[in-house]
Amino acid sequence: MDVWRSMGFYGVLIFARLLDIPDETLESARLDGATDWRLIRHIVLPLSAPVLLSSVVFSINGTLKVFDSVLALTNGGPGSGTTPLTLYMFRSAFSYGDYGYGSTIASLLTVVCLGVTLIIFRFSHRDLTKG
Known part of the structure; x- marks a missing residue:
């Protein structure tokens, strides 16, 4: 989808x-x-x-932050087989009331997205300067 x-x-x-x-x-x-x-x-x-390059960055970061389609289609199931980090964050904060843990997961997700973006830029810059 x-x-x-x-x-x-x-x-x-x-x-x-x-x-x-x-x-x-x-x-x-x-x-x-x-x-x-x-x-x-x-x-x-x-x-x-x-x-x-920007399309790859948008696509990977969008994949890391997927939430609505998983919640609407499978609700993270069967079991917890398709539970992404965003759905786990949502459940921790709003279903279980553990807001601190949910915000920690959100901060971790932000750092992961930034790290992935920087890695992609580093490798692409290296490839562009070789040619």
Whole structure:
């Protein structure tokens, strides 16, 4: 369900970036003899890297923070098989009344999202500087 819900957002992001690639760049590459595959590999993907990187960051952080669809579809079940950290935080704070533990889980989730984002930026920066 989350894939279908977010597909339009990522599609618009990537499509907008593809429209922003200058026609002169593509035309000059074709005149230099670039095939379709080389055009995509050496021109379109590197120029689209910032948008693709932001899409990956949004997607992973959205996955870490999933709450509403799991609550609505399975309520974390069967058993506790599909209980994400956000649902565990919600239950700890509001079902069991342990607000301190729930806020600790929320703080941990914030740090995890920040850490994942920094790791993605670190690896992508390293890849972009190698080329």
